[in-house]
Amino acid sequence: MEKNISTFKELREACEKTSKLIWEVIQAQEAEFAEVPPEEIRRLVKRSLDAMKESIQSGLKSKEMSISGMCGDDCDRLQKRFNSQSSLFGKTFEKITTYALAVIEENLRMGKIAACPTAGSCAIVPSVLIGVSEDLNVGEDEQINALITAGAIGRIVSNKVALAGAVAGCQAECGVASAMSAGALTQLRGGNVDEILNAVALALKNLLGLTCDPVCGLVEIPCVKRNPFLAVHAVTASELALAGIKSKIPLDEVVDALEQTGNLMSPMLKESSQAGLATTKTALELKERLFK
Amino acid sequence: MKQTSIIDIISPVMVGPSSSHTAGAIRLGLLARNIYHERPEKVTFKLYNSFARTGKGHGTDKGLLAGVLGLNVDDTRIKDIFQSDIAKSIKYEFQYLDDFNRHPNAVDFVFEGGRNMTVSGNSVGAGEIEITKIDEFSVNLTGKYNTLVLFYKDVPHMISRVTNSIHVNIASFHCDRYAKGQEASMCICLDGEISRKVIDFLYMLEDVYMIRYIEKLES
Numbered sequence: 001m002e003k004n005i006s007t008f009k010e011l012r013e014a015c016e017k018t019s020k021l022i023w024e025v026i027q028a029q030e031a032e033f034a035e036v037p038p039e040e041i042r043r044l045v046k047r048s049l050d051a052m053k054e055s056i057q058s059g060l061k062s063k064e065m066s067i068s069g070m071c072g073d074d075c076d077r078l079q080k081r082f083n084s085q086s087s088l089f090g091k092t093f094e095k096i097t098t099y100a101l102a103v104i105e106e107n108l109r110m111g112k113i114a115a116c117p118t119a120g121s122c123a124i125v126p127s128v129l130i131g132v133s134e135d136l137n138v139g140e141d142e143q144i145n146a147l148i149t150a151g152a153i154g155r156i157v158s159n160k161v162a163l164a165g166a167v168a169g170c171q172a173e174c175g176v177a178s179a180m181s182a183g184a185l186t187q188l189r190g191g192n193v194d195e196i197l198n199a200v201a202l203a204l205k206n207l208l209g210l211t212c213d214p215v216c217g218l219v220e221i222p223c224v225k226r227n228p229f230l231a232v233h234a235v236t237a238s239e240l241a242l243a244g245i246k247s248k249i250p251l252d253e254v255v256d257a258l259e260q261t262g263n264l265m266s267p268m269l270k271e272s273s274q275a276g277l278a279t280t281k282t283a284l285e286l287k288e289r290l291f292k
Numbered sequence: 293m294k295q296t297s298i299i300d301i302i303s304p305v306m307v308g309p310s311s312s313h314t315a316g317a318i319r320l321g322l323l324a325r326n327i328y329h330e331r332p333e334k335v336t337f338k339l340y341n342s343f344a345r346t347g348k349g350h351g352t353d354k355g356l357l358a359g360v361l362g363l364n365v366d367d368t369r370i371k372d373i374f375q376s377d378i379a380k381s382i383k384y385e386f387q388y389l390d391d392f393n394r395h396p397n398a399v400d401f402v403f404e405g406g407r408n409m410t411v412s413g414n415s416v417g418a419g420e421i422e423i424t425k426i427d428e429f430s431v432n433l434t435g436k437y438n439t440l441v442l443f444y445k446d447v448p449h450m451i452s453r454v455t456n457s458i459h460v461n462i463a464s465f466h467c468d469r470y471a472k473g474q475e476a477s478m479c480i481c482l483d484g485e486i487s488r489k490v491i492d493f494l495y496m497l498e499d500v501y502m503i504r505y506i507e508k509l510e511s
Contacts, residue, residue, distance in 0.1 A: 048305060112366050115311050117416060164312075
């Protein structure tokens, strides 16, 4: 049995040696480790993909507020705006941002989502992957290839850093989700292995230091709006990488920086709601109203 | 290094809003249900620390109850579980506590019924969980392995008698006891499945008080 790929350098080498893309190498390896045929891995990936699509559709239709009553109707607002006024960046941008709000709002009203990689960052990968696939008429097989690519990226990062706000801040949740999306999108658009890994590095590098300071300790403020922002962030990274722009810092070193930044980040800014946005005057007033 | 799969990264498919506070709560409930194994008359849920403080907003209370009632992490009925008929079949109560000696996301399930039992566990992040105690015995269940839990009298050769009858690979093995010669516990995580026959055989062993075969949770 081959050794498990645990760094991006090893991933790149495995791809070079076999002249295969990231999804091909990882799909084969996952199947080997789980002792199942590759089709079984694809079936499980499709299950997640289908849940993502379902969550977009339910989210677009609902205006139901969360248990706290703080969030839940912003997707509706954005759809109304785009129905009467086109966005500056065109149709794909409209899809990505509305889909992102649809999914994350579906999450906070206890709807069904795929936690990719976590529930609080669950809208970034689907909005980019599915929004773009619809616009470019990309078939299901290629969407699955892209989602395997995203999963591979998340898995290798998680070897070093737990994908949890309580451990390393939001850079390890929404930050990694955005990096996974950048890689998936670059795969979807026919990028090579180098371009995919550069897109990931560019996306991740620009989110280092992002803290996790949720108001009232809930996955709502600032998580909801952060999802559409970081979905668009992934597109920027992918476009730059497809132009041949490289991250001067190799991806594995960016992950090292992510880990170190997470370790140096104060515990008060890691999902404990003891600082940052969570202790602003307005946040404290919201908290008082909610828990009275 | 422990093996992670890409499937763990791009899932679970779950009801929101939080992997640790919602999905983790449901999974804890499911495991506790499998450990208790009988239909309880009443369950008291003791939520600690962050579970107690932000649990309501995350639906942690709904998740714990839903798990005990056997609902899976992606069941959309969980949102309205308190109003549903399924929840009317048992009595339940929630207590919200602070205890900083406990994990930030800790819970005790206090089951009352034909047998009384307390099961304690933590939600450790990203939907991962651990059951750490059954009554007074420390155990280690994560829901990732089929697990055999035995309560027995602490006498020589118990371990070999049990392991000799299991013909699948053992992933981990954990023992605890109240005191020498008194009640003890064994918690054995398995790589495969064991048959009903093996469990029945183990039940026949002298000095075995209780056996639970807890199947791994769906991921």
